[in-house]
Amino acid sequence: MSALRRPLPNISTLSWYKLISWDRVPGFCRWLSVGEAATALRPFYFTVHPDLFGQHPKERSINEDSLKKLHQYIFALRKQEKVPPTNLTFFAKKDADNLNPSHVKIHLASPNIRDTVTTVLSSCQLPLDYINTIPDVSPSTRHRVHHGPDFGDIFARRKGGEEYYRKVQKLNLLSWIKTNSQISRANTEESLEFEKDVEYITGRLKEMVGLRAVRWHTNWGPRRYTACLTSLEKVAENHLAFVKKYLSGRDVAISDRNGVSLSGEVCLNHTDVPQVWLRRMTAVPAYDAVLERLPFMEKELSQLLCHIKIRRRERHHIVMAEEYELLLNKILNSMRRSQDLVRRGFKDHDLSLLEMVVEGPSAPLTLTNLGQYLIPVSMPGSMIVEFIKNTRHQAEELLRDAVSLRMIEGEVIQQTRDRLNLRSLEKDLNISPAQMTQCCERLIDHADELGTYVEGIRIRATQYYSVTDDGLVCIPWNWEDDN
Known part of the structure; x- marks a missing residue:
């Protein structure tokens, strides 16, 4: 019942989310974006990344554990929690041929992200040139989301020598959520009734036919899914032996395609009539060899x-x-x-x-x-x-970056769900971990404004605003605020 996901584009991994930390001096706020922190820590990741220690399981395990603790320390600072001093141990390689990695101990005791990053780099004797160039000003003044020239959508036409302009109003998250949160809740409530039917019919199909799973892979809403499942149930009742012969023990997906998918799902096109489904089923065993x-x-x-x-x-x-x-x-x-x-x-x-x-x-x-x-x-x-x-060294670096990005993304998604009391939080496949973490951090920063408007709803980070038939709220990852 969810919206169809889209393929990944070629997108930047270095535009991470922002981290807020407090200096030792009371009342003085120091700012550091995670994009800048990630850039500064990149040489560190390349010397301690667990993938560099494939032949050394003990060192690999120690580095994995220490990286996890480092991320937890950073997240605790982001939430402005009091964090006890932490001691970390890493094994560092200067290059791939270094058979004897150095043993590095790092003591973290700073209450802000900037000093934490500096401590990590200094402990490994890595340069601080980049981080020293970062000013102590709010990321909102340095990294505001920009969508190009503020021309709006202007349509012009001439009539009697005069020009008439119509400017389409920009969508801002808070204004849009206020208008559409009730629509989302109404759609969700309606879809819950269909979900009960879906659960019941799916259970019957599994029991009658022996299906392992039934899934829905289209843009259509729960009403359409329920109708398709009802049709499949009637087909199974009228041709039980035939359907069991070809579908027993298999996964079935109601989708926009016919055939057997790369993952082995039997795909039935939701636009076809049941007679076509029966003909398609006879070809299913031929795909096993493929x-x-x-x-x-x-x-x-x-x-x-x-x-x-x-x-x-x-x-x-x-x-x-x-x-x-x-x-x-x-x-x-x-x-x-x-x-x-x-x-x-x-x-x-x-x-x-x-x-x-x-x-x-x-x-x-x-x-x-x-x-x-x-x-x-x-x-x-x-x-x-x-x-x-020509690009293999760059690819290796990006893959190592991606491991840390996904780890951080998972942490910040959970943090956002808890802070906003969301029912669920997900993203389209074309949204990178960097973009998702940036989106989540901005949602947390505006949690007081969003308040009860988003409590208990489902949100997906996409490229557009929308409310689906089943109540899923889609918002652009780089949404505008109302300021």
Whole structure:
């Protein structure tokens, strides 16, 4: 019943969320954005990141635990809590060939983020040049969300030599929430009745047919989902032996596609009539062999590119298995013909730290700011090898950044849910961890203004304002305030 998610774009990982901390001097407020803190701490992460200690499990475990404690310390300061002094231990590598990492002990006792970052860097003898350039002023004056020139949406036409202008009013979060929170609550209340029906019918289908799960992968609301499930229930009742033969033990998804998805879900198009569903079911067993071949094809592709990791998009439910097999076949043939280039380009280097996603022919060849290569199958093998060769060090850095970004994102999402008493808080796939954390921190800073308007509702960070049929409130991650 949720809105359809969208693919990830190439987006910046360094625009993090803001952290607020208080100086030792009472009444004096020092400001430091997490974007700046992240930039300052980046060399530190590159020397202590657990992935650097794959052959040293003890050191890896110690660094993982210490990084977690460091993040907890920062979050406690963000909430203006009194934090007891903390001692951290890290093993640091200056470079990948350093077989004897140095042992670093860090004592944290500062009540503000800026001094904490300085202490961490100084303990590892890392430069402070960047952080010393950051002024002690509010991030709101340095990093205000900007949406381009304030022209608004202006439509002009001429009539009798005169111009008439109509300016569309900008949407601000607080004003919009005040207007739409009641709509959200009304939609949620109505959808709860449908959810009871969905739960009941889903339970009946599992019992009758032996389905493992039933899911909904479209933009349509709960009323449509209930109608589709009712139709599927009637089909199962009228053709029970037939439906059990093809669907027993499987996952079913009511979606915009027909076939079997990359994750093995049997997809039934919600626009088709039940008779079409019955015909589609007969083809389901043929996809089992396809699903079994895919991991072997991915493994071969990985070996052809020096053991690079092959990842699948999170939106796997809208990619059909046979489509993905064709994509893999095409890029496999290309890379088989390019093995001489691979050997010359990478020699004996192991690319197992890198990740790539196989994309359709119309996708761009790019490295996302989460460190993943998006490789279109239409690209010649020579261009793929050259692109990875020229950017692999950057990709490794971005992947290490992404681990810390996701960890921080999870913490701040939970903090925001608790502070605003939200029923749930999520994001579209095209919203990066950096953007989500920035959105959450700004929600926390405006918690008193939002107050009861958002209590108990569900929020999703997207690129637009909307209230769905089931009451989900969509807000842009870079929403405007009313100031």
